[in-house]
Structures are given as C-alpha cells and as structure tokens.
Amino acid sequence: MRFxxxxxxxxxxxxxxxxxxxxxxxxxxxMTGGLYAAFAPATASETKADQExxxxxxxxxxxxxxxxxxxxxxxxxxxxxxxNLGPSLxxxxxxxxxxxxxxGRMPMSNPGQQAPRKERLYxxxxxxxxAAFVASLGPGPAIPSSEDYSIDGLSDEERQxxxxxxxxxxxxxxxxxxxxxxxxxxMPRGGYAPSLKGVDEKHIYEAMLTGPQSMDVFSNGNIxxxxxxxxxxxxxxxxxxxxxGGFGLGGLGPVSEGVFxxxxxxxxxxxxxxxxxxxxxxxxxxxxxx
Numbered sequence: 001m002r003f004x005x006x007x008x009x010x011x012x013x014x015x016x017x018x019x020x021x022x023x024x025x026x027x028x029x030x031m032t033g034g035l036y037a038a039f040a041p042a043t044a045s046e047t048k049a050d051q052e053x054x055x056x057x058x059x060x061x062x063x064x065x066x067x068x069x070x071x072x073x074x075x076x077x078x079x080x081x082x083x084n085l086g087p088s089l090x091x092x093x094x095x096x097x098x099x100x101x102x103x104g105r106m107p108m109s110n111p112g113q114q115a116p117r118k119e120r121l122y123x124x125x126x127x128x129x130x131a132a133f134v135a136s137l138g139p140g141p142a143i144p145s146s147e148d149y150s151i152d153g154l155s156d157e158e159r160q161x162x163x164x165x166x167x168x169x170x171x172x173x174x175x176x177x178x179x180x181x182x183x184x185x186x187m188p189r190g191g192y193a194p195s196l197k198g199v200d201e202k203h204i205y206e207a208m209l210t211g212p213q214s215m216d217v218f219s220n221g222n223i224x225x226x227x228x229x230x231x232x233x234x235x236x237x238x239x240x241x242x243x244x245g246g247f248g249l250g251g252l253g254p255v256s257e258g259v260f261x262x263x264x265x266x267x268x269x270x271x272x273x274x275x276x277x278x279x280x281x282x283x284x285x286x287x288x289x290x
Contacts (some may be wrong), residue, residue: 050132057133060126064107073137085111092210093140094131099206101127103199114191116215117199127290141209148225151233163237166230169223174231175217182235185216197239201232 030031062071068086070076075088086119101122122130131143145164171180180232182196191214196204208228211217218228219229 004149023125026131034198043273053129056126061133062129064121068108068111073134083106084131088138089134091138092134094135094143095130095141095206096210096212098127098143098209099203099212101130102204105212117194120172141206144202144209144225146196146202146204149201149229149232152227159233160234163205164232164234166234167225169227170234173218173223181282182238196235199235201236204232204235 042177045153061069061073065086070086073089076085078085079093097106100115102120104120107121108115118250120127123271134140151162154162170178170182174182177185177187177193178196179193184193184195193215205228207215208218208223208231209220220228223231
C-alpha cells in the first residue's frame, strides 16, 4: 500500500509539472494527424475526381451554352433593349441542369420560345458533368436520388396510401395547369403546360424542385420530399389506369368531351334526321277537280 501511494504521488507530481500540458497537446495533435492521414487519401481522390468532372462540364458548357448564358453562367442581355437571351445559372443547382438537359429542352434553338421536350443532345455522363459545373457556380438544389421518388420499398397498402395522398396534393396544386389527368393544357400568352405522361420520375421531382419556365417552385419547405414522392406515385398510377369510358379524348376533361358531344354526337343526330326526311315515302294525292 505504501508503494502504491509513492507511485501515485510521483504521477501526481509529473501531472502537475510544467511540461504535462504540452505533452497532452502533442499527444492530441499526433492522434488527430493519424486519423486525418487515414481518411485524407480518399477525400483527396474524390476532390480530384470532382474537379475533373467540373472541368469537363465547363468545356461542354462553353461550347453549347455560353452563347446564351455567358462564359461563367452569369446570363446575357442584349445591349439595346435588355432582352434576356439566357438567364443567370448561378444558384440554380445541379437539379435544374439535369432536368433541362436530360429532357432535351436545352440547348434551345430559339431563346424566345417555350422549350419543348425533345430528343436529348447530351448523354448521361455529359449531363452529369455540366450539372457539376453549374453547381460549382453557387449553391442550389442537388440531383435527387432514387430513394427520394421511388415507392418500390413500400407495401401494397402503403403504396395505395401514397397514391391517395399524392392525388390530393396534385389536385390542389397542379390541376389548374396540368389537368387532373396530367395531360397538360393551354396557358396564357401562347404557352402551355406539358403532359406529364411518360416523363421520368426523376425529372418530375426535379421540375417540382426547380420550377422550370413558368412553373412555380415547390421547394422542400412547401412540399416535403415524401409528398413529392406521393405526387409522382399518383401520376404513375394514372398511366396504368384503363379508360373505363372508352376513348379518353386525351384526358383533357369536360371541354374536349363537350366539344365532341356537340360536334360529333348532336351533329350526327341532325345529319341522320335530315337523311331520314330525304328518303321517307311521300304521299301522293290526285288533285280533286273543281
């Protein structure tokens, strides 16, 4: 016991010594350096790969996009009337680029028109590189992953609940432009809301997240990611739903159905009535001589 007390006393004196604090500090630095050395190589490699992707995206951007959006994505306006050839891309994020380029809307042949969905010009790797370059210009929405919009991991009951919730959200926020069936519709000033049928799930999510052209931006603060997933589930369920009424007329609603009823339905009845009157047996009576 006396030996232990002497040993503890020595340790206590060393711990109170002037070099004890320095020794603890050096030990902490050595441990921190060791941990950093263990993880630094992977981080440096990822950073290098990211920079290479950004550089590749910048080269593609300078060739295909800079004439409208500027060399650094700052946007371009004409000197005479301030007409906007291409808006600034600073802060739009990688999701906006993935949507616009991935659906073929960009690059545009005429900056003044509404960008339609068409055959894409860039492949997946090139689109990813351009998205990385634009994302480096300023913080913005990132490209969503499949976990954000997929319902594959849900049970049948959970899927039906998600579709029901998504239908309520879509009917409240989206039908004014896209129609209850997602078939699209006319907009003011010659514009139109595109059809949502056959659109990739990721691109629907990105459209809600970024608000392309005249569409409102539904950020995650307005519509949470789970609610966006439910809206996509509802839209995809419409594609699998059969037309119980027969010819669906594009699913455009009562306007197209009413026009069809008046023009084709009533028009056919009027024509049939005229045909009957023209081919009916006419009575012939001899005139009675006075």
